[in-house]
Structure formats: structure tokens, C-alpha cells
Amino acid sequence: MKNRSAGASGQSMDRRDLLRLFGLSALVGATGCGGQSTSSRPEAFSPQTAPGTGFVPDVELELTAAPGEMGVLPGEPTRLWRFTGRLLKGPADTLQTLPGSYLGPVIRLRRGQQVRVRFANQLDEDSIVHWHGLDVPESADGHPRLAIGHGHEYVYEFEVTNRAGTYWYHPHPHMRTGAQVYQGLAGLLLVRDDEEDGLALPSGGTELLCVIQDRRFDARNQFVFHGGGMMEMMNGFLGDRVLVNGQPQPTIEVDAAWHRVRVLNGSNARIYKLAWSHDVQMAVIGGDGGLLETPLHQQALTLAPGQRADLLLDLTSLAAGTEVHLDSQAFAEADAGVVGMMGMGGGGMRGGGMRGGGMGGMMNGRSNMPNGAPLRVMTLRTRARKGPAFRVPERLSSFDETWSPSADAPVRRVPLTFQRMEWSIGGRTFDMGAVAPEETVAAGSTRLWEFVNQTNPMGMEAAHPIHMHGRQFRVVDRTNGDATNTLRSGIVDGGWRDTVLVLPGETVRVQVTFTRHPGLYLYHCHILEHEDMGMMRNFRVT
Numbered sequence: 001m002k003n004r005s006a007g008a009s010g011q012s013m014d015r016r017d018l019l020r021l022f023g024l025s026a027l028v029g030a031t032g033c034g035g036q037s038t039s040s041r042p043e044a045f046s047p048q049t050a051p052g053t054g055f056v057p058d059v060e061l062e063l064t065a066a067p068g069e070m071g072v073l074p075g076e077p078t079r080l081w082r083f084t085g086r087l088l089k090g091p092a093d094t095l096q097t098l099p100g101s102y103l104g105p106v107i108r109l110r111r112g113q114q115v116r117v118r119f120a121n122q123l124d125e126d127s128i129v130h131w132h133g134l135d136v137p138e139s140a141d142g143h144p145r146l147a148i149g150h151g152h153e154y155v156y157e158f159e160v161t162n163r164a165g166t167y168w169y170h171p172h173p174h175m176r177t178g179a180q181v182y183q184g185l186a187g188l189l190l191v192r193d194d195e196e197d198g199l200a201l202p203s204g205g206t207e208l209l210c211v212i213q214d215r216r217f218d219a220r221n222q223f224v225f226h227g228g229g230m231m232e233m234m235n236g237f238l239g240d241r242v243l244v245n246g247q248p249q250p251t252i253e254v255d256a257a258w259h260r261v262r263v264l265n266g267s268n269a270r271i272y273k274l275a276w277s278h279d280v281q282m283a284v285i286g287g288d289g290g291l292l293e294t295p296l297h298q299q300a301l302t303l304a305p306g307q308r309a310d311l312l313l314d315l316t317s318l319a320a321g322t323e324v325h326l327d328s329q330a331f332a333e334a335d336a337g338v339v340g341m342m343g344m345g346g347g348g349m350r351g352g353g354m355r356g357g358g359m360g361g362m363m364n365g366r367s368n369m370p371n372g373a374p375l376r377v378m379t380l381r382t383r384a385r386k387g388p389a390f391r392v393p394e395r396l397s398s399f400d401e402t403w404s405p406s407a408d409a410p411v412r413r414v415p416l417t418f419q420r421m422e423w424s425i426g427g428r429t430f431d432m433g434a435v436a437p438e439e440t441v442a443a444g445s446t447r448l449w450e451f452v453n454q455t456n457p458m459g460m461e462a463a464h465p466i467h468m469h470g471r472q473f474r475v476v477d478r479t480n481g482d483a484t485n486t487l488r489s490g491i492v493d494g495g496w497r498d499t500v501l502v503l504p505g506e507t508v509r510v511q512v513t514f515t516r517h518p519g520l521y522l523y524h525c526h527i528l529e530h531e532d533m534g535m536m537r538n539f540r541v542t
Helices: 015-021 025-030 177-182 230-235 528-533
Strands: 059-070 078-089 106-110 114-121 129-132 153-159 165-171 187-192 207-215 241-244 251-256 258-265 272-276 282-287 290-298 301-303 308-314 323-328 375-386 411-419 422-425 446-453 464-468 473-480 499-502 506-513 519-525 536-541
Touching (some): 165 177, 165 308, 422 519, 446 464, 499 506, 519 528
Parallel strands (some): 059 114, 251 375, 411 446
Antiparallel strands (some): 059 078, 129 165, 272 323, 282 290, 282 308, 446 506, 464 499, 464 519, 473 506
């Protein structure tokens, strides 16, 4: 499928093209284009193809996206797309390759560093890289209108201003983000700072980096994507095998020690409710935007696509050879919301709609491991060697001292709706350069955005992980929704966030102080199929 997103080619693909690509031309007449509003459009913005004048990087690296292959399952290697990196300038430990993984190199940066990344696109379609969670200038954020074609280079330049934390990078071309991430393009980006260094958290062999993804394979070990068509676009694409760092349900030999476990949900659409076996409790010490103020102890953790968690795990009391499993606990499929079609077959669903089923062949190929199915993620097997002494700090960071809920910040209500056969934000879908008046904010201003996950008479509902570019935010409160939704108990809202899970029927208010970098940024659902179908909008910082 050839991409025609805005960028080097200057062309665009609309939703009618997308439906035709999935063989759904019969539905085109029922699908509106959306996004029509009194809106303004920014001036043309050209890709940055050369280093800026006067920018002196502390770190400079090359990052290339290109086809490749790797043995993921026994037998024939899997054809995929990969990020590879080369360090041109900076500390030797800036790039780290995950052994046996198709994922891009782990990029380790430090707060205050000036960074230049030369991104080379060797794919046969347009692409661009988004630095998920980082507060960077407009030119470095990876907006899809800046996507470059095969053989072109984009130069990113930015200062690392974020707190220490677990961030990541992935492609962001319009209507092809889901496909490119699914094909293998993603990687972790870790930021350090002095405050985190002072905690002496487990590191080296006792720091585990875990990117969780689900994939579907055919009989020849090749990725299967969108075999089910329109309904899998509406629900989000689910695999039937869980991979950690590109390896299926691995078993990892570890010391009987304290471990720091950094987890990214890098799946396109699957929500996980993570818990360790043996009733091993996890201490949550961080989220999307770095360390919490104090550790949070709990048995299970809900992690939506795009979200990260920083955990401490105590294995010091376990005998050598003990296996501790990281599992995703069962939850009702309807807790994540499932789109079906009224009167088209399938089972009942909360709200009177339909679960699964329906519309003839459009559900063909649906994963046999639906959202909420219990599954094994990975296994840790202890060895006799003990780790160094460690004690969980009572206080992790001081950021909460400078933050409090704002009683007088302007409030914007943002409905998340299903209409005209598509997901939308505020009744609009993505338009490459359009910005509505209420989507324009002053640099450095503070706002309350209220995400309202509405249901409709057809009973269409889904949980939506909403991601905002350019700035971390704080979750103020959750209201409404279904009190019996089992995902609620595992949600961690504390600390700084860039992606918040809004459950069906729920309203979530977040407080954000917008970036001081002027320009055009995005907010969208991080179920990548929803994003690609247009559940994404611009906001402009002036």
C-alpha cells in the first residue's frame, strides 16, 4: 500500500481512499469527510533537510528506517522494517542495541543536552519520526505534514528539557502510523538527570527494558496486518502472540535482586492489565513523564497503548530457579469497548450495541486473543547470584511541590465520539493543516481539557488513550463511567502524563501548561488505527 501523505510528494490521501484500499467502497457513501469547521491553516512548513546555523550538538546520531529481516519465530525469518542508528558525536553509551530485537536502538540522553538526529528514510513510502513525550520545537515533533520520501533526510535539532524518564520514538505519517509501527519501527528513548542519579536505582544488569507488542503471523512467519478490514480499523488491530523486545514471551535469567523494570505498551491497540505471579507486588515509581513523588505499591497495572511505567521489583527472597511470570490479567472485553454493528450479528454489549460479529467478511481474521484475554507476557527465572543492597526511596522526586490543580484555568470540553462511521474528536476528524479557534492556545498558558468519552444510540464505545504532543500534563480527576469496569483498579494517574486512558462513558480532566515553543502540534487517540482513520487533531501554540 503506497502512502501519499503530505510531505515530499505534496499529495494527500483521504478516508475514501483508505476505505477503497480495504475493499470497502460500498461504505464510502456513508462515510463523511469530517473536520469541517471554522478553522485556520498554518503557513507552509518545509522539512528541515540541513543542520541549523549556530546549533552546536552535544549528541549527534544517524537514524535510518529501512527494510530488513530477523528470526522472530522458529523457521523462516520475518521480513520487517527497522530503525538502525550510528553515533556521530557524544557519550559512547548513547546508543544501546537490544540483543535479538528488531526494535530500534535505545537512545540514552541527559537533560540539558543539545541533540541532532539525522533521520534517513530508506522505505518505499513517506515517513517521519515523532519523539513521543518530549517537549521539542515544532520542527522536531514529527508532524505528518513533514513526512519525507524514500532517499530523503530530515534533520532534528532540540534541547532535552524533559525530566528523567522513559520516552520512545516511532513513525508518524498520516494514515500509515499503525502499519509502520506494526512492521517494526519503534524504539525507547531514556532521559537521565541529577535528581534520578541521586537515587542510585538498579542499573546495568538489574535494569530491564521491556517493549510489549502483540503481533499476528502467517504460516511463513510473516506479519499479518488488517486481515479483518474495516471492523479491525474501528476496534484497533490485535495480534495473537505477545512479544517483548521483539521476542515471543521470553524467559530471562536474572539475579535474585532488586530490579528496575521499564515497560512500554508499544502495541497498536491492546490494553494490558499487568501483574506478577507469586503475588509479587510492584512498586510503581514512574510513568510517562518520569518519576512520581513517592512510590505506589499495587498488584496490577493497567497500561494502554503509548503509555509507560517504571517499576521496582524485589526478587531478593526467591530461591535460585524460581520463575516469576509477568501476565496480563483477564478483564471483560467490553471494559475496553468493542465496536460492532447493530443488527449484523454478534453478541450483546454494554449500551445495547453489538460485540464483535457482523457485516459479513469484514470481521474475518479477527484475533483469537481479544482485548481482555489472559496471557503470559514474559518470565523471569532467578539465579543464585544476589544483587547489591537496595532500599526503595521514600521520596523519589520533588516535582509535586511546584504543581497544584488550577481553580481558574479555562476549561475546554473535548467529546470523543463515533459518528458517520468514524471516530472523531470534538465532532471533527484530522485535516492536515486545520486548527479550530478553540484549539489555539498561548505559549506557556495553562488549560483544563476535559475528555468526554461519549456513547451513542448505536452503542459504539471504546476506551481511548489520548496522547498530547509537546507537553506533559497532570490528570485532575475521573468522573462518570462504569464503576464495575475492572480496568479502573489498575490505572495510575499520578505524576506527569502524555497519554491518558479514557474508559467508555468516562470523563477525564487534565491540566496542561502548554509548551513555550510556538507552532502546530497534535493530540489524538493512541490506538493507532483510530489515529490513522482520523481521530487526531491539531492544536496551535501562539
